[in-house]
Amino acid sequence: MSEKRPRLQKRKSNPLDRWSIEDAADLYGVDRWGKDIFAIDENGNVVMCAGGKRIDLKSLTDEIRLRGLELPVLIRFRDILRHRFSVIHSAFGKAIEEHAYQGSFRPVYPIKVNQHRHIVEDIVTLGAEFHHGLEAGSKPELLIAIAYHRDPEAIIVCNGFKDREYVDSALLAQRLGQKVFLVVEKLAELGLILDRARAIKVEPLLGVRMKLSSRGRGQWESSSGDKSKFGLQAREILEAIFILRRRRMLDRLQLLHMHIGSQITDIQRFKQAAREACCIFREVSRLGAPINYIDVGGGMAVDYDGSRTNFPSSANYGPEEYAADIVDAVTNVCREASLPHPNIVIEAGRALVAHHSLLVVEALSSSDIENGLAPPPMPKKPHEVLVRMNEIVEGITAKNFQEAYHDAKQARQDALTLFNHGHLSLEDRAGVETGFRAACNRIVRHVRRLDYAPDDLAGLESILASTYFCNYSLFQSIPDHWAIKQLFPVMPLCRLDEKPTANAVLADITCDSDGVMDQFVDLRDVRHTLPLHPLKKGEPYYIGIFLIGAYQEILGDLHNLFGDTTVVHVSSTDGGYVIDKTIGGDTVMEVLAYVQFTRDGINAKLRDRVEEALRRGSLTLDQSAVLTRRFERMLDSDTYLAAD
Ligand SMILES: Cc1ncc(COP(=O)(O)O)c(C=O)c1O
Numbered sequence: 277m278s279e280k281r282p283r284l285q286k287r288k289s290n291p292l293d294r295w296s297i298e299d300a301a302d303l304y305g306v307d308r309w310g311k312d313i314f315a316i317d318e319n320g321n322v323v324m325c326a327g328g329k330r331i332d333l334k335s336l337t338d339e340i341r342l343r344g345l346e347l348p349v350l351i352r353f354r355d356i357l358r359h360r361f362s363v364i365h366s367a368f369g370k371a372i373e374e375h376a377y378q379g380s381f382r383p384v385y386p387i388k389v390n391q392h393r394h395i396v397e398d399i400v401t402l403g404a405e406f407h408h409g410l411e412a413g414s415k416p417e418l419l420i421a422i423a424y425h426r427d428p429e430a431i432i433v434c435n436g437f438k439d440r441e442y443v444d445s446a447l448l449a450q451r452l453g454q455k456v457f458l459v460v461e462k463l464a465e466l467g468l469i470l471d472r473a474r475a476i477k478v479e480p481l482l483g484v485r486m487k488l489s490s491r492g493r494g495q496w497e498s499s500s501g502d503k504s505k506f507g508l509q510a511r512e513i514l515e516a517i518f519i520l521r522r523r524r525m526l527d528r529l530q531l532l533h534m535h536i537g538s539q540i541t542d543i544q545r546f547k548q549a550a551r552e553a554c555c556i557f558r559e560v561s562r563l564g565a566p567i568n569y570i571d572v573g574g575g576m577a578v579d580y581d582g583s584r585t586n587f588p589s590s591a592n593y594g595p596e597e598y599a600a601d602i603v604d605a606v607t608n609v610c611r612e613a614s615l616p617h618p619n620i621v622i623e624a625g626r627a628l629v630a631h632h633s634l635l636v637v638e639a640l641s642s643s644d645i646e647n648g649l650a651p652p653p654m655p656k657k658p659h660e661v662l663v664r665m666n667e668i669v670e671g672i673t674a675k676n677f678q679e680a681y682h683d684a685k686q687a688r689q690d691a692l693t694l695f696n697h698g699h700l701s702l703e704d705r706a707g708v709e710t711g712f713r714a715a716c717n718r719i720v721r722h723v724r725r726l727d728y729a730p731d732d733l734a735g736l737e738s739i740l741a742s743t744y745f746c747n748y749s750l751f752q753s754i755p756d757h758w759a760i761k762q763l764f765p766v767m768p769l770c771r772l773d774e775k776p777t778a779n780a781v782l783a784d785i786t787c788d789s790d791g792v793m794d795q796f797v798d799l800r801d802v803r804h805t806l807p808l809h810p811l812k813k814g815e816p817y818y819i820g821i822f823l824i825g826a827y828q829e830i831l832g833d834l835h836n837l838f839g840d841t842t843v844v845h846v847s848s849t850d851g852g853y854v855i856d857k858t859i860g861g862d863t864v865m866e867v868l869a870y871v872q873f874t875r876d877g878i879n880a881k882l883r884d885r886v887e888e889a890l891r892r893g894s895l896t897l898d899q900s901a902v903l904t905r906r907f908e909r910m911l912d913s914d915t916y917l918a919a920d
Contacts, residue, residue: 300772303807305797308582309765310822313356313631320773322820326359329848334770336846336853337636337818345842345858346914347818348637348748352395352825354847354856356632358402364576364624365406367599374600375607379568379617384409384433386574387417389625389826394845394857399628400424409455411435411623415442422449422456432456433483433533433571433621435506443469447478457531457569459483463512470523483531483571484508484516486556490536490549506535513556517563529565531621532557535573538626542586543593546575547601554609561615571621572602578630580763580823581797589763589797595627626826633825635753635841636769637782639817640917643743644778644810652706659704661691665711672715677722681733684715716740741805742780743792746819747917749838750784750791754821755831758790763797765822771809779805782819785917786836793821839867839915865911875911882907 297316301307306314306322313326321334331353340349368381385399387410399408409430412418421432422445432454434446438461447469449456458480460466466482473480487507508516520526534553540546550572561567576598577591586592593601602620610617655662665687672680691708694700700708720736723729729736756762766782781804784791796803811817832840839862846853865875886904889895895903 295773295775297773299775303776304767304772305582305765305799306767308584308799309579309797311582313353313359314822316772320771322767322769322772324353324355324846324848326353326355327848329355329853331846331848331853333634333636333820334818337769338816340844340855341816341919343855343858345844346861346916346918348635348746348753348841348916350753350824350829350841350843351634351636352843352845353632353634354398354402354845357398357629360628360631361402361406361408364595364599364622364628367595368603368620368622370596371599371603375603377603377607377617377620379606379619380407381622382407382409382429382431382569382619383622383624384411384431384571385628386411386413386623386625387420388413388830389574390629390829391417391420392829392843394843394859395629395825396420396424398845400426403430409433415439415445418442418445422446422452422454425454428453428455430455431569431621433531433623434458435461435485435533435535437461438465438468440468440472443472444476447473447476447480450478450481455481457481457483459485459531459533459571460508460516461485461506463508463515466516466519470519470525480525480528481531482520482525482529483533483569484513484529484560485533485535486513486553488534488536488549488552490545490552510556513560514563517560517565521564526564527566529560530567531569531571532560532567533571533573533621535575535623537575539577539588539591540575541577541588541591543591543597543601546572546598547605550602550605551609554605557606557618558609558613558615561613568616568618569621570606570618571623574623574625576622576624576627578626578823578826580630580765581799582765583797583799630823630826633823633829635748635821635824637746637748637819637821639744639746639782639808639811639819641745642778642780642811643745651710652703654707655701655703658707659691659694659700661687661694661700662704662707662711665691665708665715669711669715669718672718672722674722677719678730678733680715681719681736684712684719688712713740735804737779738781738794738804740779741794742778742808743783744778744780744808744811744819745783745785748784748821748841749786749832749835749916750793751786751788751835752832752838753841754793754824754828755833756828757793757795759831761795763795763802764824765797766793766806767820767822768808769818769820771817774809776807776809778808778810780808781805786838788835791835834867834870837864837867837871837915839863841916842914861914861916863912864915867915868911878911879908 301316315323315325317323321332324331407427407430409432410421410425411433412421413436425432446456446458458469469480485507487509520529536549557567579591580589583590668680668683695705716736716739723733750758782793796806842861843859844855845857847856886900
């Protein structure tokens with residue numbers, strides 16, 4: 277399926293500030309990490325452009341708000357999901373054609389990546405034409421798979437540790453006309469599965485997870501290798517074959533499974549693992565198991581930073597190369613061992629769903645001290661340390677800026693020590709801090725002209741960074757940024773025809789100093805600040821946090837009791853877009869219920885407090901009425917900050 281990219285008109289650079297939307301695209305890397313799905317239009321707004329359509333994200337957000345929905349809002353684009361299906365299936369289609377491969381491509385969606393019902397429904401619907409199946413790793417996920425899977429050509433893969441209930445349900449699901457593979461993760465599971473299959477008289481479809489020596493690379497590399505907690509080693513695979521032979525059930529072993537981790541950034545790791553897995557396939561086939569599915573697991577990486585490298589937030593390959601290497605590895609081993617081509621299964625989760633979700637947050641205010649506050653008045657008799665700081669600032673030149681930086685830091689440190697010993701006034705301290713900032717501002721101009729910044733000056737941009745306070749919770753919406761410093765593309769959705777002049781970090785509204793996004797994608801390295809525009813009074817400034825469709829929603833937590841955000845599902849139409857679904861965010865009462873508070877219980881406690889205060893006379897009857905009504909209203913409101 278070929279997709280036409282909308283033609284975006286080029287806007288001429290303004291010769292005065294030499295800034296164009298091409299500069300913005302380059303700065304934020306949108307043409308790299310957002311290739312074919314996001315772009316900047318001639319008005320300087322970000323547009324969703326998958327499938328040749330075009331939706332202006334600034335206008336979309338404005339219109340979402342006009343409907344009475346509050347930010348932050350998570351927007352899921354069906355066009356992008358469709359596009360990702362097409363990218364992955366076209367890649368395998370091409371590889372299969374080029375290798376004259378006889379088997380079929382039968383991918384499954386690992387439900388764990390994003391279990392939300394609306395996503396599972398979309399996956400099942402959009403994946404139907406490709407026979408895209410489902411993968412479950414637990415009992416709840418298995419129930420989702422059984423209930424939602426409809427296609428007898430597609431498969432269900434059951435991974436994860438299993439008990440009798442899990443096994444029975446998977447076996448019985450076969451009676452619904454579904455192809456359900458039970459993948460043996462530990463040898464002990466095999467006996468359980470065989471016993472239950474005999475007891476309920478179902479011929480099981482069996483798979484074995486291979487414990488490969490080849491390892492993935494990156495954050496999740498412990499999912500593979502000899503020490504990984506899943507899978508059977510060579511000796512155990514042999515034992516499984518002996519058991520199956522003894523029980524005359526070797527013909528039920530039809531699938532081999534591997535998974536070397538998520539976000540595998542280096543294609544070499546896949547090549548090595550696929551080769552090892554194919555050799556096991558050759559041997560298991562030689563020993564008599566009719567393997568007709570090879571499942572290479574998940575791990576296809578997302579190029580979050582657009583650098584196309586083996587950096588943890590990137591990938592040095594794309595779906596086409598991945599597909600070609602997998603098909604090539606299986607074809608080669610089949611040729612060498614004269615085996616029929618098995619069907620190829622992949623469990624790509626991240627690569628399928630990450631792109632289609634975007635969080636839109638609003639910057640509420642910024643800490644821009646320089647812009648906001650005038651310098652403090654000079655004390656009548658300024659302290660020596662303040663005089664020294666002012667002299668440093670005045671004396672900064674292209675030749676001495678590094679030395680001046682050291683001197684300014686020393687003066688600031690001296691001032692702090694003096695202050696803590698009671699020898700410096702608050703006015704002097706404020707003057708020194710302002711001077712230090714002025715010095716940094718002057719020095720950074722010199723540093724920016726250098727090809728390489730000396731190590732001790734590299735942190736200057738962070739010192740000068742503004743903090744933009746945004747209405748979101750990092751812990752709820754982008755937990756991997758907090759937990760493992762994973763990078764996600766972030767950029768303003770509008771004003772991209774204007775040069776951004778602030779460098780900022782994005783603080784959330786939790787009461788946790790960790791709730792700050794302070795690492796951003798960069799082509800060569802990691803940026804510690806994000807270029808943004810100064811906020812304008814009365815004009816909303818929307819910032820998009822992109823590619824968050826995989827894992828973030830389900831790993832998110834209720835830190836400070838900020839709950840799920842509002843979600844809207846959007847599809848393009850010929851002339852614009854439609855909002856297919858709106859899913860309200862958690863209300864205050866809903867998050868309170870997660871932590872075992874009940875409405876009646878909390879209302880009763882309030883009433884007691886109010887009555888006590890009325891008796892004491894510290895609250896009037898009118899005030900008690902206002903407080904009670906407000907309390908009741910708040911229980912049903914959103915957990916995030918409401919617009920006035
Ligand atoms: C067994 C298995 N399959 C598939 C996946 C999905 O991986 P990814 O989202 O990286 O494609 C995982 C996640 O780690 C997994 O454990």
